[in-house]
Amino acid sequence: MPRAVVPATSTTVSVAVAPHAFNPVATSRAHRATVTVETTVDGVLSIEVVTGTGVALATLRAPAQTTAGLPIVVRWAGTGVSDGTYGIRATLVDTAGATSDSVTPVIVDSASPRIVVAAATPERTARGPVTVDVSTTDRSGLSRAVLTVTNQIGTRLGTVRMPIQADSSHATLSWNLRLRKRLLLPGVYHLSVAGADGAGNPATSNSRILLVDRAVTNTVLYSYRGVGRVIGLAFDDCVSGQAWLSIIKSFKLAKAHTTFFCNGVNVRAYPQAARATLAAGDTIGSHTWSHPQMPTLSSAAQASQIQGDKDIWWQVAKASPMPFFRPPYGLHNATTDAVAGSKGFAYSVLWDVDPSDYLYPAPAVLVEKVTSHARAGSIVVMHVNANTAATVPALIAALRRNGLEPKSLDEMFGVAAYLAPQPR
Numbered sequence: 001m002p003r004a005v006v007p008a009t010s011t012t013v014s015v016a017v018a019p020h021a022f023n024p025v026a027t028s029r030a031h032r033a034t035v036t037v038e039t040t041v042d043g044v045l046s047i048e049v050v051t052g053t054g055v056a057l058a059t060l061r062a063p064a065q066t067t068a069g070l071p072i073v074v075r076w077a078g079t080g081v082s083d084g085t086y087g088i089r090a091t092l093v094d095t096a097g098a099t100s101d102s103v104t105p106v107i108v109d110s111a112s113p114r115i116v117v118a119a120a121t122p123e124r125t126a127r128g129p130v131t132v133d134v135s136t137t138d139r140s141g142l143s144r145a146v147l148t149v150t151n152q153i154g155t156r157l158g159t160v161r162m163p164i165q166a167d168s169s170h171a172t173l174s175w176n177l178r179l180r181k182r183l184l185l186p187g188v189y190h191l192s193v194a195g196a197d198g199a200g201n202p203a204t205s206n207s208r209i210l211l212v213d214r215a216v217t218n219t220v221l222y223s224y225r226g227v228g229r230v231i232g233l234a235f236d237d238c239v240s241g242q243a244w245l246s247i248i249k250s251f252k253l254a255k256a257h258t259t260f261f262c263n264g265v266n267v268r269a270y271p272q273a274a275r276a277t278l279a280a281g282d283t284i285g286s287h288t289w290s291h292p293q294m295p296t297l298s299s300a301a302q303a304s305q306i307q308g309d310k311d312i313w314w315q316v317a318k319a320s321p322m323p324f325f326r327p328p329y330g331l332h333n334a335t336t337d338a339v340a341g342s343k344g345f346a347y348s349v350l351w352d353v354d355p356s357d358y359l360y361p362a363p364a365v366l367v368e369k370v371t372s373h374a375r376a377g378s379i380v381v382m383h384v385n386a387n388t389a390a391t392v393p394a395l396i397a398a399l400r401r402n403g404l405e406p407k408s409l410d411e412m413f414g415v416a417a418y419l420a421p422q423p424r
């Protein structure tokens with residue numbers, strides 16, 4: 001362990017160094033230090049770079065006459081030294097022959113910081129606040145820390161600047177779950193921190209999960225207009241793992257995203273497809289645990305159907321179908337809507353186009369049934385089965401020929417899916 005540089009000041013010579021840390025090989029920010037030395041008396045001034053033990057490594061100014069009150073400016077680029085803390089020492093020999101010196105530390109730091117974000121406390125919350133803490137052992141500390149919040153498929157929702165603690169090794173935020181003054185809706189979120197060390201070297205932390213869960217008002221939708229020439233295809237039930245994976249792959253090849261409303265029993269049966277859905281960036285929603293006719297059930301039984309689906313997505317993929325719910329057969333009553341809201345689902349998403357794909361129509365017929373009814377903002381109900389899966393590539397192509405781009409519900413809703421409406 002090298003000995004620390006001990007700052008020293010004298011009354012006759014002062015040393016200011018800016019910035020206090022730099023990266024000699026940086027290109028787009030400070031890559032050297034500017035040293036400003038001033039004396040209060042005339043004399044002979046020299047400026048050197050020294051180690052913690054006082055050994056001179058470089059001469060920034062050879063001994064030369066200086067005038068009181070006239071600042072001397074030199075620069076140090078850190079050439080040829082390894083990362084560490086160094087001292088800038090200014091030595092003055094006054095006209096009477098007395099020597100005095102001052103030393104100011106400067107850090108050479110070419111390494112990106114390792115920034116570690118701790119688990120949010122608590123990790124599950126209704127409205128917050130949650131405490132987010134990041135730390136680094138970087139030699140120049142933290143100079144910037146920005147909390148970045150994404151949804152569970154990695155879409156960035158917003159950022160919050162984090163106050164840096166005095167010792168610069170931590171930044172801690174007590175966060176009220178608001179982004180742009182809007183409260184996070186129920187859902188699973190990923191928290192990470194983008195930061196920089198004292199020399200400006202940037203880095204991004206690991207990621208932590210935050211589960212927001214509380215009752216909300218449920219809104220029933222049949223389409224989502226006003227977001228351009230887009231169409232929301234959504235595939236229900238997920239009774240076939242193979243067809244499920246095939247649909248994911250077809251959308252990936254088409255560079256598009258889609259939506260799945262799977263029953264919990266099928267999420268449990270096909271965990272690999274469930275995780276692949278999220279990895280592909282597709283949207284998931286709840287379709288209940290086992291596809292009952294919801295209005296025939298008691299309020300408690302309806303709640304249990306939705307809770308079971310939430311639980312299995314968390315268990316299998318640390319994910320949540322919130323905020324999207326689709327009642328089986330499109331059957332819902334006031335109790336269903338209230339229960340969905342109480343379970344954290346802000347939207348019950350039905351449809352305005354039903355091509356009856358559960359009848360296994362020939363591909364050309366299925367494509368025609370969708371394209372002839374679809375318009376901007378339409379939401380289409382289909383199912384995860386082999387016949388539909390085989391038709392998906394032709395369907396995407398046909399919709400695009402008609403000027404309609406397939407989008408997932410996440411893409412159609414944007415931040416509205418995760419941020420409460422702006423308070424008025």
Ligand SMILES: [Zn+2]
Binds near residue numbers: 236237287291328329
């Ligand atoms: Zn269904």
